[in-house]
Amino acid sequence: MKGLFRSAKGLVSLPLIGLVIFTLFIIACGDDEAAAPAATTAPVAAPAATAAPAATTAPAATTAPAATTAPAATKAPAAATAAPKATATPKPRPTATPKPVVKVPVQARLTVTTAPTSQGGFAVPGHGAAEGTTPHYDGLVNRHHKTNQTYPGMAKSWAVETNGKNWTFELRDDIYYNKAGKPTNVQFKAADIALTYGFPLGIDNKWASSIGYWTSVYHGPEYWETPDDFTFKFNLPKVNLDLIALSDRGIVSQQWWDEQGGVEGYSDDPIGTGPWTHLEWDSTTHMLVEKVENHFRQTPFFDEYQVILVTEGATQIAMLIAGESDISPVDAANFQVVRDAGMVIRKASLPATQVVGDIGYYRENSYVDPETGKHPGKVQCSPCAGYDPNDPLRVADARLALSHAVDRNALNTAFFNGDGFPLIEYFPPWQAAWKDEWAPYPGPQGKTGGEGGWPYDYNVDKAKAYLASAGFPNGFEMTIYCLSQRVGNLCDVAEAVQGYYADIGVTAKIVDMKVWGEFQSKIARCRCETSWMLMSAPSLDPPCQAPTWQMYWEGGNGWREFPEASVFLKKCQTVTNNEERVEATLAFGQAYWEQSMSTPFMWNYTYAGFNPAIVQDYSVNMTRQGPRLYHEYTEPVYK
Numbered sequence: 001m002k003g004l005f006r007s008a009k010g011l012v013s014l015p016l017i018g019l020v021i022f023t024l025f026i027i028a029c030g031d032d033e034a035a036a037p038a039a040t041t042a043p044v045a046a047p048a049a050t051a052a053p054a055a056t057t058a059p060a061a062t063t064a065p066a067a068t069t070a071p072a073a074t075k076a077p078a079a080a081t082a083a084p085k086a087t088a089t090p091k092p093r094p095t096a097t098p099k100p101v102v103k104v105p106v107q108a109r110l111t112v113t114t115a116p117t118s119q120g121g122f123a124v125p126g127h128g129a130a131e132g133t134t135p136h137y138d139g140l141v142n143r144h145h146k147t148n149q150t151y152p153g154m155a156k157s158w159a160v161e162t163n164g165k166n167w168t169f170e171l172r173d174d175i176y177y178n179k180a181g182k183p184t185n186v187q188f189k190a191a192d193i194a195l196t197y198g199f200p201l202g203i204d205n206k207w208a209s210s211i212g213y214w215t216s217v218y219h220g221p222e223y224w225e226t227p228d229d230f231t232f233k234f235n236l237p238k239v240n241l242d243l244i245a246l247s248d249r250g251i252v253s254q255q256w257w258d259e260q261g262g263v264e265g266y267s268d269d270p271i272g273t274g275p276w277t278h279l280e281w282d283s284t285t286h287m288l289v290e291k292v293e294n295h296f297r298q299t300p301f302f303d304e305y306q307v308i309l310v311t312e313g314a315t316q317i318a319m320l321i322a323g324e325s326d327i328s329p330v331d332a333a334n335f336q337v338v339r340d341a342g343m344v345i346r347k348a349s350l351p352a353t354q355v356v357g358d359i360g361y362y363r364e365n366s367y368v369d370p371e372t373g374k375h376p377g378k379v380q381c382s383p384c385a386g387y388d389p390n391d392p393l394r395v396a397d398a399r400l401a402l403s404h405a406v407d408r409n410a411l412n413t414a415f416f417n418g419d420g421f422p423l424i425e426y427f428p429p430w431q432a433a434w435k436d437e438w439a440p441y442p443g444p445q446g447k448t449g450g451e452g453g454w455p456y457d458y459n460v461d462k463a464k465a466y467l468a469s470a471g472f473p474n475g476f477e478m479t480i481y482c483l484s485q486r487v488g489n490l491c492d493v494a495e496a497v498q499g500y501y502a503d504i505g506v507t508a509k510i511v512d513m514k515v516w517g518e519f520q521s522k523i524a525r526c527r528c529e530t531s532w533m534l535m536s537a538p539s540l541d542p543p544c545q546a547p548t549w550q551m552y553w554e555g556g557n558g559w560r561e562f563p564e565a566s567v568f569l570k571k572c573q574t575v576t577n578n579e580e581r582v583e584a585t586l587a588f589g590q591a592y593w594e595q596s597m598s599t600p601f602m603w604n605y606t607y608a609g610f611n612p613a614i615v616q617d618y619s620v621n622m623t624r625q626g627p628r629l630y631h632e633y634t635e636p637v638y639k
Contacts, residue, residue: 036286105636122267136272137250140346212377212556357599377556420602544572
């Protein structure tokens with residue numbers, strides 16, 4: 001089956017290849033071998049035989065009748081034969097318990113190639129380029145490496161009061177920070193949480209980004225409490241029922257931070273509670289770590305794990321084939337090349353990212369809290385340079401025109417191996433807050449609604465009609481920003497979308513910002529551009545949290561400041577009843593779909609190629625990070 005998509009350079013035809021996901025759960029168990037019994041003591045010798053009794057005298061004869069001669073006395077029996085001497089039972093020789101067979105990997109170090117996520121920063125969570133290259137750290141909660149479900153980590157339990165604001169985390173008291181593959185004497189304590197969760201708020205961190213968003217989540221030290229070393233409390237001023245979903249950030253030691261003199265010293269000699277410890281780290285080239293023995297969560301199988309940061313996808317694949325790496329990202333266009341070289345390709349266990357065109361929508365002025373007079377974000381503008389009341393993308397019909405101009409089935413076949421799943425951003429159909437009416441057009445398998453329908457059909461005439469209704473019958477000009485190093489083929493998708501937009505009279509310029517940090521600093525934070533779309537891959541956070549990242553005006557850093565988003569987020573911060581919360585989400589979803597607040601394309605999977613001579617298997621929830629996650633679970637091939 002062939003799929004076609006239109007790009008600015010013409011028609012491209014690519015095959016549709018289907019894959020099946022296999023999830024294998026292996027549980028190993030066994031009993032200890034019983035100890036050998038002690039040797040039995042030798043039996044005591046039998047006692048000597050008792051002597052025979054003496055002969056008895058015959059009775060005297062009686063007078064009548066005539067006496068019979070008395071029988072001769074019977075000779076006493078011979079003495080009993082002496083008992084044989086007891087022979088001691090030989091002591092059994094204990095059989096030595098066989099030593100367990102130590103499985104030795106064919107290769108001690110696992111090497112992975114992947115694209116850098118940003119430039120600069122430190123090997124400390126929240127400080128620039130640490131994302132995805134610092135497996136030294138663990139969080140209060142962990143996420144299952146296949147299902148993404150949260151489970152206890154450094155926090156052994158947690159609870160939230162009925163007001164939805166007061167959270168209590170009970171912490172483990174047996175966790176120590178690791179260095180050189182072994183525990184140190186630096187113990188994990190509640191003070192470490194206060195340090196770590198201050199970083200995204202800009203406390204002790206010049207690299208902090210999206211300060212307004214994280215402030216709306218954690219609020220700040222004045223709302224935190226540490227009753228003792230192993231209890232931490234968030235006493236939030238607003239309802240947050242999703243705090244657990246945002247409690248997996250890697251924890252940094254306050255004691256070590258102080259001893260090393262802050263972030264630079266800590267980055268030079270980092271310690272964490274994760275399953276790996278630091279050997280080498282450079283934000284632009286590579287990371288090398290060694291395993292922690294007997295880690296409380298998962299002891300790695302490989303002795304060492306290395307990430308080599310490589311920008312170009314072709315170079316990543318060439319290194320895999322040449323044996324310079326063991327695992328690499330692979331896109332659908334290169335599947336056959338990788339397979340022909342004897343490598344294996346695996347799909348992520350869950351959809352990794354949402355591919356979507358996020359559309360800028362600024363308010364005239366950035367938000368200032370009317371009670372405090374403070375601006376919660378990092379940059380304040382009044383009026384914002386990017387605000388334009390005549391911006392075409394502020395008009396819902398203009399956005400709907402863009403959504404109906406694109407053939408999603410063709411994009412799916414061309415770029416996502418046909419595995420893409422229909423998307424309405426932030427509203428996955430497997431959640432409670434979903435309406436089948438939002439997806440009325442047959443999707444990749446001919447299904448509609450939550451089973452796999454598209455939210456908008458490919459209809460050029462309809463798209464042109466929406467443009468005319470918006471007041472732009474001859475189209476308009478806009479910019480599409482793409483992040484090529486966040487999801488490898490985003491800029492290729494952007495080029496195809498550019499071609500579709502040209503068919504309805506919209507002229508789109510493509511700019512590759514490569515990484516999120518560059519886009520954020522040059523475009524989003526300065527709020528200086530108008531009529532743009534970001535080809536991006538947002539997170540899988542819950543509905544009340546995901547829109548906050550980019551759409552919450554009151555958060556101080558929004559660049560998609562739709563009024564409906566503010567109404568919805570206020571509901572999220574006040575409602576504690578789940579039914580009301582679902583109703584609020586449905587209302588926001590309805591407005592989102594009717595106005596096309598973004599141009600949604602599809603959920604997509606990421607793929608990894610690996611060398612089967614080195615790695616047994618690798619299929620985890622890669623997210624947008626690609627194959628750099630969860631390698632403590634990656635099992636090697638053994639000698």
